Amino acid sequence: MEQIALALFTCLILAIISKNLSLPPIPFYILAGVLLGNSGLKVISADEVFHFLSQLGLIFLLFYVGLELKPGRLISRGSTFLIAGLIDLNVNMLIGFFAALALGFSYYDAFVIASAFYISSSAIVIASLVENRKLILPESETVVWLMIFEDIVLVFLIFFISPEMQHPFILILKIIAVVCLLFGIVKLVKQGLLKILQRDDELPVILTFSAVLSTAFISSYLNIPEVLTVIILGSALSTTNPRAFERISRPFKDVFLILFFFFFGISIEFSGNLSLMQALIISFIAIGSKFFSGFLVGRILHGSSFAGIEIGTNTIARGEFSIAIVAIYGSEIISATVAIMVILTSIVGTFMAKYGSKIKLVLTKES
């Protein structure tokens, strides 16, 4: 109890500081965990309850992601969405994978690192766009939809890196069954759901919480990654009233996710100088790689280098999803590497997003 209170209170103070400095709070939560946990002062050690609550954070984060993935609206987006998404995916997965291999990671570890390397932080990117008032730019639309594309890829990444405890064919069959089941149930009870969501009392909250939790429970029973089934649940529920579900699940997501980042920080073990060097190199490449892929997207879709700079600088920050990927499947060395990558890219990315337009101005003057 006091451990969680201490963790949350520390994060509250850090959140206030980070907002005042216009910096993203995620790296601060992780650092707080590192400083108070195993690698630091050892004030807080992770117990069962703490672990459970941080798991809830992950589950609600992915449920929230699912709510944005409404099947119909993705299909109607068309080719620009696909082109931007595929450039971003290919460039960053390849660079991330080969960089990790070159630094001596195994194939599996390199793939996990590449996944964490590829996926930008929707939370930080979107907050930057709003705060830096970039929404009038056509590039910002491209960036926002890139985030959605990455969310879809996340589903597949989770599938691919899940530990092989069963035949992949059986896993696919189970997942298809879950998709049919959840979409089917939601279709059947849609009217009832919409009625409940309109109520003012505690029913909508109980409904949301229990739907998410029981879906997670069923998936561990069926031996499917629970993070996958809650995304599917979110996507199924996005056909009803996703705004209402977002509003209701947001407080759960916000609080538990902070504990998730903090818990992740606690569990990191830093060992040796070598891994630190590796992490720094990866972070550096991660910044360059996103800038490059964004630049390509801008050149190809908007036909201008300035648009490319805008998209590149705005997508550098990695965050919640990178941490989620390594928290689900990473080993200790990967966790430390990705933690450093998230901390560095999120802070550098925030600055680049803010001053990206300055780079544009300098370039205009020179040319």
Place this chain on the structure above:
Amino acid sequence: MSIKSTELPGIGTKYELETEKGDKIAIVFMDSSIQLYVLEKESETPAVAELNAWETRRLGSILTGAIIEAEKEAVEVAFSALSDLRISIHTYIISKNLAGKSIRELAIRRRTGVTIIAVSRKSKNIINPSPSFSFEKGDVLVAIGERDQLKTFESEILEI
């Protein structure tokens, strides 16, 4: 001129329009506020204002031509199609001397032309109170009428 609307998942909806002269305006509706962008023709950086829900509504009503002039506890509405019609809506608090009297007893509409459209009593709202409705001290009532009628209402009925 055409208005284009685009969805920005995770943020809200963006409406864009380009004026005949080539200036661009974009409005982004977010959860609790809006961002209003104005980009002058041939300019690089837009001017941006962030408005809350109330400011947005005010701005909207000014732009659509239904001018609302806010006095203290009152609004006056004019419609662009009916320029000579100006309707005022005013709120009043019932004092001790009117407590226990009903709308019929006071003959509000006959004497002043004002209509009581709502009464708020202890955070409960009574819309369109019947003539037999009697006031209590502390009731907040909403009255509608022309400005002169409301002046009469204030002096004749409320005696303020």
